[in-house]
Amino acid sequence: MSFPFLPLVTGESQGLLDALNRIGPVIISSEKSAPALAPTSADHPYLIFQSTTNPVDLDHLVQLLNEGIEKLILPLSWAKEAIGVIPAERLVVLLDGANVSAVSDSIRNGVSGVLLKTASLDLDFVTSISQFFAGSPIYVLSTSSALPALSTVRQLQGIGANLVLPEDQLTLGPSSDTHLNVTDVYLASVVSDRKDGLFPTIVSTETGHSLGLVYSSRESVNESIVSGKGVYQSRKHGLWRKGETSGATQDVVSIRLDCDCDSLEFRVVQHGAGFCHLNRQSCFGEASGLPALENVLSSRLQNAPEGSYTHRLFNDPALLRSKIMEEADELCTAETREEVAFEAADLLYFALTKCTAAGVTIADIEKSLELKSKRITRRPGNAKPQFVTKEKTTAAPAPSNPAPPTSGIISMSTYDLATSSPEQYSLLLRRPVLNSNQMIDNVKPIVNEVRDRGDQALLDFTAKFDRVKIDYTVIFPPFAPETMVMDSKVRDAINVAYSNIWKFHKAQTSNSVLTVETMPGVKCSRFARPITRVGLYIPGGTAILPSTALMLGIPAQVAGCKEIVFATPPRSDGSISPEVMYVAKLVGATAILKAGGAQAVAALAYGTETVPKVDKIFGPGNQWVTAAKMLVQNDTDALVSIDMPAGPSEVLVIADKTSNPAFVASDLLSQAEHGVDSQVVLVAVDLTEEHLSEIEAEVNKQALLLERVDIVRVSISKSNIVKVATVDEGIAFSNDYAPEHLILHLENASEKVSQIDNAGSIFVGPYTPESCGDYASGTNHTLPTNGYARQFSGVNTLSFQKHITSQEITEEGLGGLGPYVVTLADCEGLQAHANAVRIRLSTMSS
Structure with a gap:
């Protein structure tokens, strides 16, 4: 925080509250478990709950944050439930001095500060708490009725803590034995390096554009806080009430301290000709950019010449609307950097004209943006139907990306191949479109940073993207036992999976030498050698994936790779999940990189001071990871290859009349829960409407019971049911689709495997769920997606080997x-x- 205290107020003293709003957020106390509405009498207040009589209502807490509450201060019992639901930066935990010891690392890392209620302001005790919550603000509220000394405010600020004062201890009048003046407390830690004791003060607009440099005193700051007007200290004439004679007055929006507590910033609404004595807005010259445009438009609104173009825009709403739509369309079609800048400038001009006509300022727009940025829940963000680009086809509606429903029945779209045109058939084979060129452009700066700056870039990107500050990038064996502590059932399951996957992949090793005498005295041979150094990317976004660590680590181990480097994003406390750590030990990983995304791929490709460079990179990931893999494999400086192109998870299920609707639905949902861009396809072979309805009913019923139902609702809405007349027709469609996972719910399913030409992995019969292949049956779950099963195999032991030929004549x-x-x-x-x-x-x- 940039000020040394936060007031704890009820909002009853409006004058005091208005003054406090000018120097920072306030804490609004709520004795209720869920107030009806977010307080509106304070600007972005902190809301503190001190009563836990009722169960915590997480939905309502999220609603409060969406409505503009800056932070929630929750008792320990509520904070435990809120962590993971509410972002850490919006959450402060309320602790009594007696229950500090009950705070675990997960709580410490799940909040952005602590409000400590204590009977005495013991600096040593507060210092120890500050060290435990290193990097997070500490707020201290004394439960004693005694009034703290201003020296205590300074001492607390000196150790990075902020004193919280109840409303009944604060006053806008002079300090006394029972009350502290708000300005005295606010300026308690402010120092001046000037002989006259004045504070340099930057005056700027609401949007942060500088108006001028002045000086402030304690008296001038106090009057500004109380009156809400711009008041400063003239070095010659004493108090300077801005605009008192010229009429160019100022309304104070906020007063802030700089990081060294030796200067101030006043943000104001400037009235009249401007701030400068030369009748300009700023002492540093005329405004430029958007502020200049806003000034011009405001002036033209009042006195634009009759017949001028701006006058027409202000007085012809239809014309202005048409120009905004025209410029928006031209911006959408612009391609080069210059074209985008040109068209964006035109659009901003007409949009700001619309705002000026409605009395909306740039500051109003920024406030709206700020409020939107504070929302925890987000709308799907899809375009309205009239703005969605339509496919040029005369066929029935083809698969697209409609706005996903947020309620109602969870269902797929249905198509019949018997009535589908060739164009629609092609659309049914299409996956969600990924702009790979655009993504490569996005990841290139990240990759370049890691290549050039090494470990420091990794640390910076981990802090930026994963919001985790770590001190080192790589863990080397032996791995500490305490990093692998987990539920015994999970450990046993990993052990079983390891055994099965190892057996299957061990059988794939190519250790024998192939020798052929092509003609007398000419012998040709081929033999396998392991790839020396491999990098294995283990995603850690919406789910922990020790299964991926097994699927990549075991074939690398079996193949005999000398260096096996894991890369996986760290958890919020900077650690790696114990399940992944345990797998790393089982497969003999030689290093674990605590990083994810494009930055991890770059580190594996080029190496850093601590990250070993690898020869081949394996593993699934989001589109940033995929783009980075594609980028580095084409860089001759990296000399690295990758396993395969990767895309969102997908499954195709072929089901006939013998299929169990509940089984079929569960298989569809097992892939739909991976992410909103996952795609599932049901090929229905001559199913009756009743049978098909039972499957759809099961999809909806089972989906509603899942924790990831919101993800499933989106992915299922973009997925398809394809009706076919025969099994052969269904298999032909599947071969064209080339799915990552193919599940056969067919009579005599094993007899149909020989007809499958394109698939990553096949799951045969009603009792072979895809989940078994994902985890523990033995086959590998790192498989080609996006139709690449036509050209690529899934990851296997041979993926970690290369073959060398020799000849002897x-x-x-x-x-x-x-x-x-x-x-x-x-x-x-x-x-x-x-x-x-x-x-x-x-x-x-x-």
Whole structure:
């Protein structure tokens, strides 16, 4: 915080509250478990709950944050439930001095501060609390009725703590034995390096554009806080009430201290000609950019010449509306950097004209943006139907990305191949569109930063993207036992999965040497060698994935890779999940990189001071990870390859009349929960309407019971049911689709496997759920998506090996083979090639 205290107020003393709003957020106390509405008498207040009589209502707490509450201060019991639901930066935990010891690391890392209620202001005790919550604000509220000394405010500020004062201890009048003046407390820690004791003060507009430099005193600051008017200290004439004679008055919006507590910033609404004595808005010259445009438009609104274009815009709403729509369309079609800047400028001009006509300022727009940025819940963000680009086809509606429903029945779209046109058939094969070129452009600066700045870039990006501050980037073995503590059932499950996956992948090793004598005396061989150094990316976004660590680590171990480097995003406390740590130990990982995203891929590709460079990168990830993998594999400086292109998870289920609706629905949902961009397809083979309805009912019923129902609702809404007449027709469609996962709910399903040409992995029969392949049956779950099953295999042991060929030719063999080689070399005009054989043949003949 930029000021040394926060008042704890009820909002009853409006004059005091108005003054306090000018110097920072206030704490509004609520004795109720869920006030009916967010307080509106304070600007972005902190809301403190001190009673836990009723159960915590998390939905209502989120609503309060959406309505503009800056932070929630919750008792320990409520904070435990709110962590993970409410972002840490919006959450402060309320602690009594007696229950500080009950705070775990998860609570410490799940909040952005602590409000400590204590009977005495013991600086040593507060210091220890501040050290435990290192980097987070500490607010201290004394439960003693004794009035604290201003020196205590300074001492607390000196150790990074903020004193919280109840409303009944504050006054706008002079300090006394029972009350402290608000300004005295606010300026308690402010120092001046000037002989006259004045504070340099920057005066700026609401939007932060500088108006001028002045000086303030305690008296002038006090009058500004109380009156809400701009009052400063003239070095020659004493108190300077801005605009008292010129009429160019100021309304104070906020007063802030700088980081060193030796200067002030006043943000004001300037009235009249301007701040400068030269009748300009700013002492530093005329306004420029958007503020200048706003000034011009405000002036034109009052006195634009009759017949001028701006006058027409202000007086013809239809014309202004048309111009805004026209410029928005031109901006959407702009491609080059120059075109985008040109069209955006035009759109801003017309949009600001609309705002000026409605009395809306840039400051109003910024306030709206700020309020929106504080919302915890978000709208889906889809375009309204009239602005959605339509596919140019005369066929029935084809698969697209409609606005996902937020309520109602969770259902898929249905299409019948018998009535589908060739164009619609192609659309049914299409995956969600990813702009790979755009994503590569997005990740390139990140990759370049890591390549150039190494570990420091990794630390910076981890703090920025994962919101975790870590001191080091890599963990090396031996791994500490305490980092692998987990539920015994989870450990047993990992052990079973490890055994099965190891057995299956061990059977795939290619250790034998292939030798073929192609003609007498000419032996050709092929043998396998492990890739020396491999990087394994383990996602850690919406779910912990020790299964991916198993699927990548085991074949690397079986293949004999000498260096196995895990890369996975750290948790909020900077640690790696114990499940992933345990798998790293099982597979013999030689290093664990605590980073995710494009920055992790770059570190693996180029290496850093501590991160080992690898030769091949494996693993799934979001579109940032995928784009980074594609970028580095094409950089000759990196000399790294990747496993395969990757996209969102997908499953295709072929079901006939023998299928169990509940089984089919569960298989569809098992992939739909991965993410909103996941796609699932049900190929219904001659199913009756009743049977199909049962499957759809099961999808809705089971989905509503899932914790990730909001994700499922979106992904299912973009997924399809394809009706076909025969099994052969369904398999033909599947081969064209080339799914990542293919599940066969068919009569005599095992007999149909021979017809499958394109699939990442096949799951045969009603008792083979895709989940088993994902975790523990033995096959690998890192599979080709986006139709790449036509060209790529899933990850396997051979993915971690390379094959080297050799040949050994005897003198007899060269005598028989050599003349043919000479002939072909001469044919191609490569004389040195031919000579290498001729010289040997000549020696042999002599």
